[in-house]
Amino acid sequence: MSKQVGVVFAKELREVLRDRRTLIFMLLVPTVAVPLFMWISTELVTHFATKLAREEARVLLLNPGAAPELVRRLRDSSSLEQTARRIEQVLVGAGLSVEELALLKGEPKAFMRLLEKKGIAADELVGKLRRATGTADLDADPKQLLAGLAPPRIQWLEEAPAGVDAAALAAAGRRRHELLEAVRRRKLAAAVEFDPRAESLLGEERSAPVKIFYLESSDRSRAALKSLRRMLATLGREILAERLRDRNLDPGFARPLAVRAERLPGPGFMAKLLSMLLPYMILIFALAGAMYPAIDLGAGEKERGTLETLLAAPVDRLALVLGKFGVVMVAALVSALLATLSLTVSMRAGVLGTLSLIGGEGFSFSLVEAGWAFLVVIPTAGIFAALLLVLSVFARSFKEAQSYANPLQMFVILPAFVSFIPGVDFDAGTALIPVVNVSLALKAIFTGNLDQHYLHLGLLFLSSAVLAAGLLLFTTWWFRREQVLFRG
């Protein structure tokens, strides 16, 4: 019996390895297509994010006459926009590209590593930045410095641009609609309106209302809003500083608590993203890699008319099922393993360009993690293999089997997606839910939190193995049913 299992396994494996379709899905897609896809998508995102950051945002001042002093100060060289330009000049002068700057915001530690790589002394750079901007107020944290570069530069318009009806803007009833149309047609990114009494209110040391019109669904408009908020806030701080000076008060008077968040040297943003993305990919590839072999080994035998002759041979049905099951499971594991390895290796090797610069930090991936990840996936690969074989044996043809397997993918995609949901923990409860448990366990492994979850891992193995064994038993029973084998 065990000899027969080996004979069936060897033959099925040989056949699967000679099938071009299987090879493409099991080997080529995970090793080549996945890193390529990731690389292209990051490059695209980078490209368009930088383009957006470099564009000038056209902001219409609806009533510049109402607050000439504010308008002057917004346009003044001491505004944040000018500061940002100077920061950019300094950084570009130091040998950093604008693209790198735009991407590196949010990852200060990676930024520091980049400086190191390029042989730029961080202290010196910050000193240069301070001198160039002339503001001691600037935080030494590069993240703060870089924040000024992210928003688009503002191009102030004091009159409605061509194509926007000034009369309609003036009419209170039609103004919102006209602005909406202007933003939609990209004539404007946003508009600013001062309270008519803004300057007199400021003179009385009161608060002057300023309204920003923007469109939530437009990336350009939201970027302009962000930029405007920051500029107006800076201007507001300047005015506050003047008021305090006039009264001989310390700047601390208006800022009783000086709060600053200090980041611990743990996993960064990209590490978090990868620890969410990788479990998902591993599970999807485990299923995708197993799909074609499974269909080929079940429905394929029916379609090609080999099943009858095979069943007429004195081979134990259990040996047939186990041999086939083994090959499908191996296909699932190989495909998942290749996807994981190709992604991490190409990331290490820097193939992914910008992503690799910021990826590694806090993301645990050594042979130990790879080994754990492989172990965790094994019982679930068994579950996939059994499920796919059940469907495949039931189907009359390759096509029919494919139409059954596709909805199964949805059942895997949804629970695998759980690694993306914040706040779902790998605990005694979730460790019992198939697929979900693997997704969460892999996330824990890749963020280096495995040591807190040994008990849950045990539960995962136990529950998944029981389920896989149950499904395998069912598959064997299923494979003995003549109504299944000789349908129609």
Place this chain on the structure above:
Amino acid sequence: MPSANEPTIDCRELSKHFHDRKRGLVRAVDGISFQARAGEVFGLLGINGAGKTTTLRLLATLLRPSGGDARVAGFSINERPAAVRANIGFLTMSTGLYGRLTVREMIEYFGRLHGLERERLARRTEELFERFDIASFAGRRCDKLSSGMKQKVSIVRCVLHDPAVMILDEPTASLDVLAARNIVEFIADSRSRGKCVLLSTHSMAEAEKLCDRVGVIHRGRLLACDGIAALRGSSPSGRLEDAFVKLVEERAS
């Protein structure tokens, strides 16, 4: 093992009923009895859907009977299905080859499933490859073979373990003349080697050409079971086709 005078295939009141959602209970095979001996070619003759394939599948233990029993090569299909399978060679309409395996791998696979030892398998393979003129394309993948070549490989697979019984389901249907000749020769050869050959066919000409005795099967029942000459004689015209139509019409009335 069967005793010398026991028929190689002994089919007694064999039945197979299905439940069909549209048609209700279907009696695909309805109490069939016949015998076939070593060195004899026995044909099941009937139109499509008469129950021929189901009968052969029952005897090959692919399906379990709803009633009755049969002894094949001395083993009951109900009690010793594995022993039955070890003693039959089964050939279907499709050649049933694995396209991505080479001829040699394909034959080796079935040899090992039949539990042949490596050495014996190697000897038997060489012998058969020579007999069927296969050696020249033994290293080629099965899906790259002509239909005649495929047919030969399929025959080798069928006789590899030297079974006492050959069960052939519509062996020449959908074959071209040359490929069909392989089968005809194979059947004649099997008979001369003292094998019991059971085949199904819907062709009168084929039945006349190949079979010693014929069972006429219709709607799951065996209407007649006799030698070709005796069946011919039951019709005034002396033609098998007329005898067949007469039997079926008598049954319908």
